[in-house]
Amino acid sequence: MGIVTADISTTLDGFGSGPNQRLERPFGDxxxxxxHAWMFEHGEENAPEVAGILGAGAFVMGRNMFSAGRGPxxxxxxxxxxxxxxxxxxxxxxxxxxxxxxxxxxGTTFHFVTDGLEAALERASAxxxxxxxxxxxxxxxxxxxxxxxxxxxxxxxxxxxxxxxxADRAHGGSRLFDGVPAHGLEPVSVRHTPHVTHLTYRRG
Amino acid sequence: MGIVTADISTTLDGFGSGPNQRLERPFGDxxxxxxHAWMFEHGEENAPEVAGILGAGAFVMGRNMFSAGRGPxxxxxxxxxxxxxxxxxxxxxxxxxxxxxxxxxxGTTFHFVTDGLEAALERASAxxxxxxxxxxxxxxxxxxxxxxxxxxxxxxxxxxxxxxxxADRAHGGSRLFDGVPAHGLEPVSVRHTPHVTHLTYRRG
Numbered sequence: 001m002g003i004v005t006a007d008i009s010t011t012l013d014g015f016g017s018g019p020n021q022r023l024e025r026p027f028g029d030x031x032x033x034x035x036h037a038w039m040f041e042h043g044e045e046n047a048p049e050v051a052g053i054l055g056a057g058a059f060v061m062g063r064n065m066f067s068a069g070r071g072p073x074x075x076x077x078x079x080x081x082x083x084x085x086x087x088x089x090x091x092x093x094x095x096x097x098x099x100x101x102x103x104x105x106x107g108t109t110f111h112f113v114t115d116g117l118e119a120a121l122e123r124a125s126a127x128x129x130x131x132x133x134x135x136x137x138x139x140x141x142x143x144x145x146x147x148x149x150x151x152x153x154x155x156x157x158x159x160x161x162x163x164x165x166x167a168d169r170a171h172g173g174s175r176l177f178d179g180v181p182a183h184g185l186e187p188v189s190v191r192h193t194p195h196v197t198h199l200t201y202r203r204g
Numbered sequence: 205m206g207i208v209t210a211d212i213s214t215t216l217d218g219f220g221s222g223p224n225q226r227l228e229r230p231f232g233d234x235x236x237x238x239x240h241a242w243m244f245e246h247g248e249e250n251a252p253e254v255a256g257i258l259g260a261g262a263f264v265m266g267r268n269m270f271s272a273g274r275g276p277x278x279x280x281x282x283x284x285x286x287x288x289x290x291x292x293x294x295x296x297x298x299x300x301x302x303x304x305x306x307x308x309x310x311g312t313t314f315h316f317v318t319d320g321l322e323a324a325l326e327r328a329s330a331x332x333x334x335x336x337x338x339x340x341x342x343x344x345x346x347x348x349x350x351x352x353x354x355x356x357x358x359x360x361x362x363x364x365x366x367x368x369x370x371a372d373r374a375h376g377g378s379r380l381f382d383g384v385p386a387h388g389l390e391p392v393s394v395r396h397t398p399h400v401t402h403l404t405y406r407r408g
Binding site for chain 2: 012013014034146158160161162163164165166175176177178179180181182183184185186187189190191192193194196197199201204
């Protein structure tokens, strides 16, 4: 059986998204460019980490990763990724709204899970077989997995920018480790490229 | 002329100290052990980073680094470090209270600066000559330097623990990057040992 991993890109101050998330702006007031440039514009320099994300046998993602500001009950919405999403595997989307599975090209099928993170991870684990299950974000879903002790490996991709959102404690953004109780992790590896620092931790 | 560096140890969620700082507990409710074990218990594995801290020609530190929960006007208080502090150089302590310089053994003299961070950095720079000036923390002093654009190099030492303090947005702890406006930094190097990950950034 594989392990449960999570990949999350944040600013130096831990923000994975800003306030005012909406469909055309899934990272809210936080600029998407510095946060994900390492993956979308500099994928070759960061090839091992991109491969690490996409190598899972199944994925779990929070609702806002699929449809920020819009419900999955909007049946016209088929995700951000065009007709052939990069996952090539089953993706279990956490939501409060039932929806039939959505089969895309290239092996990606979005399944909508209404009974919580643990149930989504169980279904993903069954689908992944011997391969890993990857939590694809966002920060609040990763935090929920850390809180519940369900995560084996955290892969934290830190963009070299300060968000400025932490100026306001009532920021409304989504911040890694918020609400996660005190605990230790085991540092496994670090690597940096000009656009990101990759930090990997295992369950402590 | 040297540059202005800052060294700060925090948890994964960026806390350099917890609430309820006081003299016998300078890191407040945040456990000192995992935060600074890399330096005090595993100094050999982290020798380059310890040397990096102590290699400066002069230091600037926030008041709580010198005398959390106690005023420097308490003339019996001579700092945490015994009669021979590890700095072996002038240390400029930010405070609101005048106090005569305090000369210790081994070349450390504490100077108490009441006219702010920029003045302290100027005095430290004059004292350091060709060598670097190091901001020795805490997080709120590092944040002030980042805010004012006074920092050339940030050396962030991340302990592999989550503080749990971010569960409460009114946490009262001191968190790196809080109140720092949006800006980019240049990643210079990363290194990890079992007890800490060392991240170095330059002015972007």
